[in-house]
Amino acid sequence: MAGSIFSDLLAAWHIFRIPLFIGVAITFVAIRAVSRLRASREKLSSSPAPSSPALDSKKEAPQEWIAPNSLDEKTVSRENNNAESSAAEPISEKEVPIKKKTDAAPKRVTGTKRSKSPKSNGADTPRAPFKVQPLVFYASLTASTQKSAEGLFEVMKTALAASSRAERFLEPQLHDLSYIDYDDFFIAPPKIVEDEEAEVLYFYMILLPTYNIDTTLDPFLDHLQETHHDFRIDTAPLSPLLGYSVFGFGDKEGWPTEEDGFCSQARQVDKWMAKLTGRKRAFPLGMGDVKSDSKERLEEWRLGVQEALADIVEKGGLGEGVSGSGDPVESDEEEEEEEADAEVEAEADGSSPGDSDAGAQAKLRVKRRRNKAAAVDDLEDLGSKLRKSDENNNNAEQDSSSDAPLAVDFTTYGKKKSSGSPSATAPTAKEMVPKTSPTYASLTKQGYTIVGSHSGVKICRWTKSALRGRGSCYKFSFYGIKSHLCMETTPSLSCSNKCIFCWRHGTNPVGTTWRWKVDPPEMIFDGVKEGHYKKIKMMKGVPGVRAERFQEAMRIRHCALSLVGEPIFYPHINEFTRMLHNERISSFLVCNAQHPDQLAALEQVTQLYVSIDASNRDALRRIDRPLHRDFWERFQRCLDILREHRSRQRTVFRLTLVKGFNIDEEVTGYADLVERGIPCFVEIKGVTYCGTSDSSRAGLTMQNVPFYEEIKEFVIKLDDELRRRGLSYGIAAEHAHSCCILLASTNFRINGRWHTLIDYDRFFDLLAEGKPFGPEDYIGPPTPEWATWGHGGFDPADTRVFRKGKNRKDASEAGETGESVVNDAVDSSPALPGISSAPPTHTAAETETCGSADTPETPSHSAPRAGTCCSSNSNSANGNKSESKSCCRSEEEQLEEEGAATEEPEFHANSTNVVVNTFA
Numbered sequence: 001m002a003g004s005i006f007s008d009l010l011a012a013w014h015i016f017r018i019p020l021f022i023g024v025a026i027t028f029v030a031i032r033a034v035s036r037l038r039a040s041r042e043k044l045s046s047s048p049a050p051s052s053p054a055l056d057s058k059k060e061a062p063q064e065w066i067a068p069n070s071l072d073e074k075t076v077s078r079e080n081n082n083a084e085s086s087a088a089e090p091i092s093e094k095e096v097p098i099k100k101k102t103d104a105a106p107k108r109v110t111g112t113k114r115s116k117s118p119k120s121n122g123a124d125t126p127r128a129p130f131k132v133q134p135l136v137f138y139a140s141l142t143a144s145t146q147k148s149a150e151g152l153f154e155v156m157k158t159a160l161a162a163s164s165r166a167e168r169f170l171e172p173q174l175h176d177l178s179y180i181d182y183d184d185f186f187i188a189p190p191k192i193v194e195d196e197e198a199e200v201l202y203f204y205m206i207l208l209p210t211y212n213i214d215t216t217l218d219p220f221l222d223h224l225q226e227t228h229h230d231f232r233i234d235t236a237p238l239s240p241l242l243g244y245s246v247f248g249f250g251d252k253e254g255w256p257t258e259e260d261g262f263c264s265q266a267r268q269v270d271k272w273m274a275k276l277t278g279r280k281r282a283f284p285l286g287m288g289d290v291k292s293d294s295k296e297r298l299e300e301w302r303l304g305v306q307e308a309l310a311d312i313v314e315k316g317g318l319g320e321g322v323s324g325s326g327d328p329v330e331s332d333e334e335e336e337e338e339e340a341d342a343e344v345e346a347e348a349d350g351s352s353p354g355d356s357d358a359g360a361q362a363k364l365r366v367k368r369r370r371n372k373a374a375a376v377d378d379l380e381d382l383g384s385k386l387r388k389s390d391e392n393n394n395n396a397e398q399d400s401s402s403d404a405p406l407a408v409d410f411t412t413y414g415k416k417k418s419s420g421s422p423s424a425t426a427p428t429a430k431e432m433v434p435k436t437s438p439t440y441a442s443l444t445k446q447g448y449t450i451v452g453s454h455s456g457v458k459i460c461r462w463t464k465s466a467l468r469g470r471g472s473c474y475k476f477s478f479y480g481i482k483s484h485l486c487m488e489t490t491p492s493l494s495c496s497n498k499c500i501f502c503w504r505h506g507t508n509p510v511g512t513t514w515r516w517k518v519d520p521p522e523m524i525f526d527g528v529k530e531g532h533y534k535k536i537k538m539m540k541g542v543p544g545v546r547a548e549r550f551q552e553a554m555r556i557r558h559c560a561l562s563l564v565g566e567p568i569f570y571p572h573i574n575e576f577t578r579m580l581h582n583e584r585i586s587s588f589l590v591c592n593a594q595h596p597d598q599l600a601a602l603e604q605v606t607q608l609y610v611s612i613d614a615s616n617r618d619a620l621r622r623i624d625r626p627l628h629r630d631f632w633e634r635f636q637r638c639l640d641i642l643r644e645h646r647s648r649q650r651t652v653f654r655l656t657l658v659k660g661f662n663i664d665e666e667v668t669g670y671a672d673l674v675e676r677g678i679p680c681f682v683e684i685k686g687v688t689y690c691g692t693s694d695s696s697r698a699g700l701t702m703q704n705v706p707f708y709e710e711i712k713e714f715v716i717k718l719d720d721e722l723r724r725r726g727l728s729y730g731i732a733a734e735h736a737h738s739c740c741i742l743l744a745s746t747n748f749r750i751n752g753r754w755h756t757l758i759d760y761d762r763f764f765d766l767l768a769e770g771k772p773f774g775p776e777d778y779i780g781p782p783t784p785e786w787a788t789w790g791h792g793g794f795d796p797a798d799t800r801v802f803r804k805g806k807n808r809k810d811a812s813e814a815g816e817t818g819e820s821v822v823n824d825a826v827d828s829s830p831a832l833p834g835i836s837s838a839p840p841t842h843t844a845a846e847t848e849t850c851g852s853a854d855t856p857e858t859p860s861h862s863a864p865r866a867g868t869c870c871s872s873n874s875n876s877a878n879g880n881k882s883e884s885k886s887c888c889r890s891e892e893e894q895l896e897e898e899g900a901a902t903e904e905p906e907f908h909a910n911s912t913n914v915v916v917n918t919f920a
């Protein structure tokens with residue numbers, strides 16, 4: 001029985017065991033699942049209640065960072081929180097727990113993205129009483145904007161002081177943009193000064209001209225743009241300003257509409273300021289045409305800005321939706337650009353949260369892409385310019401394969417951004433001085449022959465004077481150069497300064513980079529020789545021209561690369577000087593110390609000049625008005641290069657003294673520069689007064705032209721200072737006739753005699769040998785006695801002729817000492833073919849030139865001032881006219897009376913305020 005039960009159970013087991021196992025397994029799994037679910041539910045239900053979103057940022061730290069009793073221990077205020085995270089969203093005023101941090105805790109910066117289009121624009125809640133500091137900024141090249149800004153500044157000062165809320169305004173300040181450091185004002189407002197009574201906030205007024213050429217305005221615009229795009233800086237770093245407004249000056253005659261470029265740079269500045277301030281345009285952009293309505297427009301603008309200022313103090317901000325709030329619809333262009341910016345932001349924001357650098361990295365990537373694109377544009381521009389240039393000349397291949405590097409200044413490579421201006425969009429290189437340009441007309445009127453598109457040649461009064469046996473320029477006295485054998489030319493009419501004494505009458509092309517079509521050197525060489533000979537030939541009918549000198553003059557022996565402009569700016573300058581030397585024409589090259597790279601790459605010339613127009617940064621800025629912002633560094637680098645090249649180049653410092661600008665108290669400064677550059681020679685001359693409207697606007701009058709006595713006094717002091725420093729220099733020679741004195745290194749004093757003359761034949765022979773050589777290797781014969789210090793420097797073989805209003809007595813009283821006075825008597829004897837005391841062959845002279853170049857003859861007025869420009873003419877302004885006129889007139893009148901031929905009308909200074917020249 002028992003056996004049958006057992007076998008039944010066994011049979012049942014076999015039948016049910018599988019379902020049983022499955023059931024047990026299912027039950028087990030079900031129990032496990034339920035128990036896990038329970039456990040998780042329990043966990044969820046036991047988590048703390050969610051905190052305020054404002055506190056989320058504090059919750060990132062692990063739980064153990066929170067001290068259990070911290071609630072009682074410490075609280076943090078909103079201010080403290082903001083101090084750590086300036087851009088944080090407003091948080092509740094309720095006190096919140098602070099977390100104790102371990103040293104290892106990463107610093108977490110919290111905040112929110114600033115809206116790209118702030119709508120409040122300063123119309124936010126009225127501020128606590130504050131004071132307004134108005135700042136007036138201006139830029140100016142030819143002083144007209146400066147004058148307007150100064151006028152506006154004065155009126156504004158008076159108006160604010162007289163206003164009913166005068167106590168809320170600090171006295172306005174005036175700033176020239178080319179003097180200030182942009183970082184001090186245009187990355188963030190100046191450091192806020194706490195007044196005794198209230199906070200001080202700033203308001204900017206910006207007055208600007210527009211130039212479709214490279215000027216100091218370009219770096220300013222670049223700065224604004226870069227600041228806006230700089231990923232490290234908030235896109236609106238100037239938003240703490242109370243407001244801003246811009247006024248532009250333009251010329252509707254040349255740029256009739258905005259599309260043509262009228263006031264384009266002021267418009268750009270206005271646009272960038274809107275972005276940088278978060279649209280705090282307090283009053284709309286004003287624009288005035290300098291030739292018609294600029295005064296009225298400026299006055300309207302001033303009144304509008306004043307109203308906006310009154311609103312600001314009244315309402316604590318710009319106000320919303322009212323005129324001048326800066327809020328109303330911006331231009332499409334601005335919106336488009338903001339969209340582009342938003343793209344950048346979007347890409348930046350697409351980065352993973354928590355990676356604090358990712359946003360910046362993404363911005364950087366976009367920025368790099370933009371820069372790369374811009375760089376490609378620039379290179380393409382350059383390429384197309386060069387291609388175009390090459391197409392335009394048959395010698396393209398020869399040029400490009402030339403071993404001379406194309407000296408392009410990459411230090412300022414910003415593209416022209418004058419929206420709408422022709423130059424901004426021109427895809428190919430333009431001519432520097434097109435035949436149809438006002439510059440061409442002005443230069444030809446002044447007597448220049450324009451060769452190709454960027455070179456010029458001119459003969460000067462010294463050449464004419466030498467042809468007539470009436471004396472050569474100081475270069476004959478100092479270096480043995482006969483003026484009638486000299487050609488004065490420049491392969492670049494453009495330069496990077498706007499010197500107050502420049503002869504180019506403000507119409508000159510300027511630029512920091514070469515961005516024009518490049519003419520081949522052969523074409524320039526042939527063209528300038530042809531132009532020079534043509535002008536010499538015009539002299540053949542002039543009474544008094546000596547036949548033998550006329551014949552000699554038909555063989556150029558010397559070339560002064562100065563005139564106006566900057567010769568080393570020309571990319572093929574080395575090829576050009578080689579051509580001169582191949583024809584045994586010596587080269588004197590004058591540069592303005594602004595292009596160190598080109599200077600360093602310059603091959604050997606017979607004499608290398610650097611213009612030293614001031615002894616310190618401020619004076620140099622005032623006198624040369626350089627376009628480069630780093631002009632002083634460039635200047636100093638050029639002096640260093642001169643010193644480095646002293647063993648192979650015969651170097652000269654040319655000092656141009658301008659009374660009231662660069663003489664007083666500057667001897668020590670000049671001695672510092674001499675000590676730095678160690679030139680072979682230092683030529684000191686007085687400024688030549690050109691009487692242009694540009695120079696008079698810059699404050700230059702005849703009163704700034706020093707007397708010869710003053711120059712002598714200065715030279716004696718400088719000589720003493722150099723000696724005191726143990727520098728071996730001495731006063732070697734003088735040319736009182738052109739108010740020029742020469743200091744020389746004692747290397748050029750041999751056996752107790754100065755040897756400042758040059759052995760030109762030796763120079764060419766040494767060049768032909770191809771071995772290295774230096775200036776001491778081609779020293780010429782002794783300086784003639786009559787040219788040495790104390791003897792006046794007028795060649796006794798020539799005839800000194802006084803013009804009307806000047807006589808020998810005047811000259812004597814004037815301090816034109818020694819031999820020059822003895823030679824005053826009109827000597828009618830024919831000049832000897834071989835001039836006594838002079839070196840046998842070479843002579844030449846530079847002509848009247850720019851400040852970086854030479855001095856014309858002492859003026860005719862009896863006062864022995866250094867010089868006036870006798871080629872200057874048309875632009876002379878106001879009272880200065882007559883001075884310039886009287887100087888020019890006597891010489892030219894004299895020639896006219898003598899019946900000089902008039903063969904080339906365009907060559908004559910035929911203007912209203914200068915007598916018609918009979919020739920050059």
Ligand SMILES: Cc1cc2nc3c(=O)[nH]c(=O)nc-3n(C[C@H](O)[C@H](O)[C@H](O)COP(=O)(O)O)c2cc1C
Nearest residue numbers: 140141142143144145209210211212250251262263
């Ligand atoms: C070379 C040159 C380029 C100029 N380019 C422009 C231009 O693109 N748009 C414009 O409206 N005015 C242009 N002007 C006119 C000047 O902006 C105007 O004369 C201004 O008043 C000069 O101011 P400033 O004397 O303070 O330098 C140009 C003037 C010069 C001499």
Ligand code: SF4
Nearest residue numbers: 495499502565850851
């Ligand atoms: S003086 Fe000479 S360096 Fe100065 S602006 Fe004129 S051309 Fe240029």
